[in-house]
Amino acid sequence: MTVTAQMARFALVGVVNTGTYYGCYLALLAWLPYVAAHVLAFVLSMTGSFFLNSCFTYRTRPTWRKFLLFPLTNAANFVITTGGVYLLVGLAGFSSRYAPLVAAAAAIPITFVVSRTIMLRPDSKDPAPEHVS
Numbered sequence: 001m002t003v004t005a006q007m008a009r010f011a012l013v014g015v016v017n018t019g020t021y022y023g024c025y026l027a028l029l030a031w032l033p034y035v036a037a038h039v040l041a042f043v044l045s046m047t048g049s050f051f052l053n054s055c056f057t058y059r060t061r062p063t064w065r066k067f068l069l070f071p072l073t074n075a076a077n078f079v080i081t082t083g084g085v086y087l088l089v090g091l092a093g094f095s096s097r098y099a100p101l102v103a104a105a106a107a108i109p110i111t112f113v114v115s116r117t118i119m120l121r122p123d124s125k126d127p128a129p130e131h132v133s
Contacts, residue, residue, distance in 0.1 A: 001059065003116075009057040010112050013049060021045035046074060058119040066118055073115040080107035 024041035032040065050070045054062040084103025088094035094102065 006057055006116065007109075007112055010053065010115065011108065013052045013057055014108070016052065017045050017049040020048050046071065053115060053119055058116065060119055066121075069118045070115075072118060073111055076114040077104075077107050077111045080110055 021041050021044075024044050025037050028037035028040055031037075050067055051062055053070075054060055054066065060066075081100065081103040084106055085096075085099045088099040088102055089096045
């Protein structure tokens, strides 16, 4: 599969993930305080995102190692979007209403690279080839 196809699938998973988060958040809000609903919905949607990206986007076997590294994609996204909002609003004079959308769009390629690196990385080092004399 080409990198372009993977990026398109990554974006589609992102849309599904956002819908999953919001649906879970609204459902949990009926029983939990909003912060608890947010955290639980975030964890549930990130878990779903991991499996969708593993099976659908990158077509790789999900492993515990990849699962534990996967939150780094969200950390990268958070850093990029937060820095982007600060730069766009504070330095470039963008509206604070639209800056997060621009920053989020700018973060997609970088988040994709981080995600791709984690998901396509081998879980263990291949043993060194044996020398035959």
